[in-house]
Amino acid sequence: MMRALRHPSFLVGAVLSALIVALALVSLVWTPADPGRMNILARLRPPSAEFWLGTDQFGRDIASMLMVGARNALTVGLVAVGIGLVLGLALGLLAARADGTILDAAIMRLLDFVFAFPIVLSAILIVTLLGPGLVEAVVAIGLFNVPVFARLARGAALQVMRRDYIRAARLAGAGPARILLRHVVPNIAGLMIVQASVQFAVAILAEASLSYLGLGTQPPAPSWGRMLSDAQTFMARQPFLAIFPGAAIALAVLAFNLLGDGLRDLLDPRLRERGA
Numbered sequence: 001m002m003r004a005l006r007h008p009s010f011l012v013g014a015v016l017s018a019l020i021v022a023l024a025l026v027s028l029v030w031t032p033a034d035p036g037r038m039n040i041l042a043r044l045r046p047p048s049a050e051f052w053l054g055t056d057q058f059g060r061d062i063a064s065m066l067m068v069g070a071r072n073a074l075t076v077g078l079v080a081v082g083i084g085l086v087l088g089l090a091l092g093l094l095a096a097r098a099d100g101t102i103l104d105a106a107i108m109r110l111l112d113f114v115f116a117f118p119i120v121l122s123a124i125l126i127v128t129l130l131g132p133g134l135v136e137a138v139v140a141i142g143l144f145n146v147p148v149f150a151r152l153a154r155g156a157a158l159q160v161m162r163r164d165y166i167r168a169a170r171l172a173g174a175g176p177a178r179i180l181l182r183h184v185v186p187n188i189a190g191l192m193i194v195q196a197s198v199q200f201a202v203a204i205l206a207e208a209s210l211s212y213l214g215l216g217t218q219p220p221a222p223s224w225g226r227m228l229s230d231a232q233t234f235m236a237r238q239p240f241l242a243i244f245p246g247a248a249i250a251l252a253v254l255a256f257n258l259l260g261d262g263l264r265d266l267l268d269p270r271l272r273e274r275g276a
Contacts, residue, residue: 003266004262004266007262007265007266009258009259009261009262009265010258010259010261010262010263010265010266011262012255012258013254013255013256013257013258013259013260013261013262014259014262016251016252016254016255016258016259017255017256017259019255020070020074020251020252020255021074023066023067023070024067024070024071024073024074025071026067027064027067027068027070027071028071031061031063031064031067031068032051032052032061032063032064033051033060033061033063033064034061034064035060035061035064035065035067035068035222036060036220036222037059037060037061038058038059038060039055039058039059039060040058040059041059042055042059043055043056043057043058043059044056044057044234044237044238044241045059046238046240047240051063053066053240053244054238054240054241056227056230056231056241057230057233057234057241062227062240062241062244064222065222065227066222066224066227066244066245066248068221068222069222069223069224069227069245069248070224070248070252072134072207072217072221072222072223073204073207073208073223073224073252074204076134076137076138076141076203076204076207076216076217077200077203077204077207078200079138079142080138080141080142080145080203080206080207081142081145081196081199081200081203082142083138083139083142083143083145083146084141084142084143084144084145084146084148084149084199085145085149085192085196087142087146087149087150088145088146088147088148088149088150088151088152088153089149089150089153089185089192091107091111091146091150091153091154092149092150092151092152092153092154092157093153093154093157093180093184093185094107095107095108095150095154096153096154096157096158096161096184097157097176097180099158099161107150108154111146111147111150111151112147114143114144114146114147115144115147115148117144119140119141119144119206119209120206120209120210120213120215122140122143122144123136123137123140123141123210123215123216124215126139126140127140127215132214132215132216132218133216133218134216134217134218134221136215137206137207137210137211137215137216137217140206140210141203141206141207141210144206145199145202145203148195148199149192149195149196149199152191152192152195153188153192156187156188156191157180157184157188160183160184160187160188161179161184165183166179166183166184169182169183190263190267191267193263193267194260194263194264194267195260197256197259197260197263198256198257198260200256200260201252201253201254201255201256201257201260204249204252204253204256205249205253207223207225208223208224208225208228208249209225210225211223211224211225211226211229212225212226212228212229213225213229214226214229224245224248224249225245225249227241227244227245228242228245228246228249231245
């Protein structure tokens with residue numbers, strides 16, 4: 001615990017992440033104003049006591065929209081990373097168990113095929129088939145995450161499966177499933193957690209990019225990316241329309257990247273021993 005408090009990347013990342021999560025949770029029960037309420041008479045107001053961060057071109061409160069946008073971004077990140085982690089871990093362990101076989105080669109080539117398509121291109125393909133929306137964006141981001149987790153899980157699992165205690169477990173009569181669940185998964189969990197934190201930042205940025213292009217969160221639900229897109233026309237008149245959602249995206253990505261870097265250092269046994 002004390003080592004974590006002395007780690008600057010982890011500490012800054014954890015504080016920023018906690019603030020973003022707190023804003024998202026607070027938005028479930030309270031926002032300064034109704035984020036969907038339009039007030040043309042109050043359009044493009046600068047920050048004030050009534051409108052903390054000003055209003056947009058429709059008179060909607062920007063602070064409220066940012067809070068609800070944080071909730072949507074975190075929801076997309078959580079679900080998309082969860083999809084990638086679960087499917088990627090399963091495929092990675094299966095490939096490691098079948099190391100050197102046709103099944104292993106088939107899984108890895110399938111992952112290479114999925115990874116070859118950039119996330120925005122994958123989203124465009126999925127949206128073409130299913131239509132634009134939040135669910136489609138989550139599916140696209142989740143599928144993009146699967147090869148990342150699968151490659152990491154396979155490589156880490158192969159290293160663990162070559163160790164002496166795995167051989168001892170086999171000699172003791174443990175089956176493949178028991179070895180994977182009792183010995184391999186706990187030993188690669190730290191790596192997967194670190195990667196999940198990093199991919200969470202990627203998912204937030206991807207959701208903002210897709211919403212910016214009109215492929216992600218659809219109106220009237222607030223989204224940081226769509227707020228940036230809507231602000232383009234009014235940037236010369238009211239630059240804060242782009243500054244606030246842009247800063248929110250940058251801080252969220254920075255927070256989870258720093259958190260991932262800190263977790264990597266704290267969970268790496270070699271670094272733990274060096275710092276002890």
